[in-house]
Amino acid sequence: MVIAALAAFALLLIAWIFAPSGAPKRENSMVEPEAAALAA
Amino acid sequence: MPTIDSGDTAWVLTSAALVMLMTPGLALFYGGLVRRKNVLSTIMHSFFILGLVSVTWVLWGYTLAFGPDTGLGLIGGLDWLALEGVTGEPSEVYATTIPHLLFMAFQMMFAIITPALISGAFAERKRFKAFILFAVAWSTFVYAPIAHWVWSPDGWLFGLGVLDFAGGTVVHLSSGVAALVAALFIGRRTGLIEPATEPHDVPMTVLGAGLLWFGWFGFNAGSAVGANGLAATAFVTTNTAAAMAAITWVTISWLHKGTPSVLGAAIGAVAGLVAITPAAGFVTPAASILIGMGVGIVCYGAAQLRLRARVDDALDVFAVHGVGGAFGAIATGVFATAAVGGVDGLLRGNAGQLVTQLIGVGVVGIYSAATTGAILFLVNLVTPIRVTGDAEEAGLDLAQHGEIAYQP
Numbered sequence: 001m002v003i004a005a006l007a008a009f010a011l012l013l014i015a016w017i018f019a020p021s022g023a024p025k026r027e028n029s030m031v032e033p034e035a036a037a038l039a040a
Numbered sequence: 041m042p043t044i045d046s047g048d049t050a051w052v053l054t055s056a057a058l059v060m061l062m063t064p065g066l067a068l069f070y071g072g073l074v075r076r077k078n079v080l081s082t083i084m085h086s087f088f089i090l091g092l093v094s095v096t097w098v099l100w101g102y103t104l105a106f107g108p109d110t111g112l113g114l115i116g117g118l119d120w121l122a123l124e125g126v127t128g129e130p131s132e133v134y135a136t137t138i139p140h141l142l143f144m145a146f147q148m149m150f151a152i153i154t155p156a157l158i159s160g161a162f163a164e165r166k167r168f169k170a171f172i173l174f175a176v177a178w179s180t181f182v183y184a185p186i187a188h189w190v191w192s193p194d195g196w197l198f199g200l201g202v203l204d205f206a207g208g209t210v211v212h213l214s215s216g217v218a219a220l221v222a223a224l225f226i227g228r229r230t231g232l233i234e235p236a237t238e239p240h241d242v243p244m245t246v247l248g249a250g251l252l253w254f255g256w257f258g259f260n261a262g263s264a265v266g267a268n269g270l271a272a273t274a275f276v277t278t279n280t281a282a283a284m285a286a287i288t289w290v291t292i293s294w295l296h297k298g299t300p301s302v303l304g305a306a307i308g309a310v311a312g313l314v315a316i317t318p319a320a321g322f323v324t325p326a327a328s329i330l331i332g333m334g335v336g337i338v339c340y341g342a343a344q345l346r347l348r349a350r351v352d353d354a355l356d357v358f359a360v361h362g363v364g365g366a367f368g369a370i371a372t373g374v375f376a377t378a379a380v381g382g383v384d385g386l387l388r389g390n391a392g393q394l395v396t397q398l399i400g401v402g403v404v405g406i407y408s409a410a411t412t413g414a415i416l417f418l419v420n421l422v423t424p425i426r427v428t429g430d431a432e433e434a435g436l437d438l439a440q441h442g443e444i445a446y447q448p
Contacts, residue, residue, distance in 0.1 A: 001122070002121055002122040002124060005099060005122050006099055006100075006121075006122065009095055009096070009099055013176070016169060016172050016173070017169070017173070017422065017423070019169060021167060021169055021423065022167075022427070022428075022431060022439050022440055023438060023439060023440060023441060023442030
């Protein structure tokens with residue numbers, strides 16, 4: 001069980017290393033263009 | 041044979057929950073201090089660490105910090121990997137009147153907030169992926185060893201006699217020094233007109249400071265690991281030092297800049313809480329007033345020096361936690377009273393304790409600085425620590441997380 005628990009975390013760690021480094025360039029559905037302009 | 045005490049257990053359960061609340065409180069404290077385009081990313085640092093270090097602490101952090109020593113007082117063994125052998129029965133070494141699992145959970149909350157404190161130094165420009173890798177490595181290779189040195193009965197600094205009631209060196213000095221190194225490594229934010237940016241939401245920061253102050257009762261009074269007179273002493277010294285530092289900071293800023301700063305009250309209170317942390321169970325309430333005033337003056341000065349320096353420790357983590365933690369650890373060596381915590385300091389004729397405290401401060405500071413630098417270098421090889429200029433310009437909320445905090 002200990003090995004399985006460590007392996008589960010290791011999977012996440014690997015996923016983090018290979019995950020995208022930033023948000024996609026496309027417009028995010030949660031962000032209105034005006035809001036993006038305001039935030040910037 | 042250790043036996044569970046229901047009063048002690050109830051208090052430490054409560055304290056663990058109080059300390060847990062400090063990390064979301066820190067998220068608000070830091071979140072209010074940054075520009076509005078970076079508030080989510082700043083909050084995310086603390087909130088994600090709440091999840092991240094909760095898991096790593098269970099898997100390997102606790103056994104490295106508090107597990108049976110490997111022989112030199114430097115690190116715990118792997119006997120309690122993934123909490124194997126850590127049960128609802130009391131430990132024979134730590135807090136023998138509460139379940140061992142509860143002691144582990146209480147310590148976990150300290151392990152969580154410590155790397156979260158560092159995040160204030162590289163706010164508004166750190167890549168989230170790099171932040172995760174840094175946090176895992178830092179809590180493993182900096183926090184766990186230092187906690188072992190100072191708090192394990194087999195730790196070499198513990199054996200030397202270094203006093204640290206609730207983490208002045210283990211939590212605050214280590215994270216404060218790491219923050220300074222991180223700020224130097226990552227460089228200054230771009231586009232700053234003034235050395236410091238205007239906070240985007242002061243009420244958020246004050247709310248965060250209030251939650252930190254509240255949670256700190258668990259942090260310090262909980263470190264008595266019992267519902268007893270020592271906990272009451274730590275409770276009173278904690279509140280007194282925070283109060284004195286807050287009103288001292290406000291007074292200094294009033295005289296220096298002409299207005300009594302609300303932000304100064306919040307930051308001053310945190311500085312007082314930091315400084316009393318190592319001393320809370322070793323000094324009298326009267327001494328905590330002097331510690332609060334002293335740290336208010338010293339940390340205010342450190343923050344002003346930082347403004348003049350080229351180091352962009354964005355949220356003054358070093359000035360408050362590094363300087364405040366060192367000040368508190370040294371003050372413990374000055375003001376400690378045997379009638380409170382069993383050890384006398386300089387003012388009670390034990391100059392040796394002050395020397396011991398200075399050694400502890402020096403060792404922890406140097407180790408944290410060197411190891412933090414090495415970790416940052418290695419993480420930077422895996423993924424750039426700093427975001428691109430465009431991302432920094434757009435704000436990390438959008439560039440890193442694809443969200444914004446406030447709808448127009």
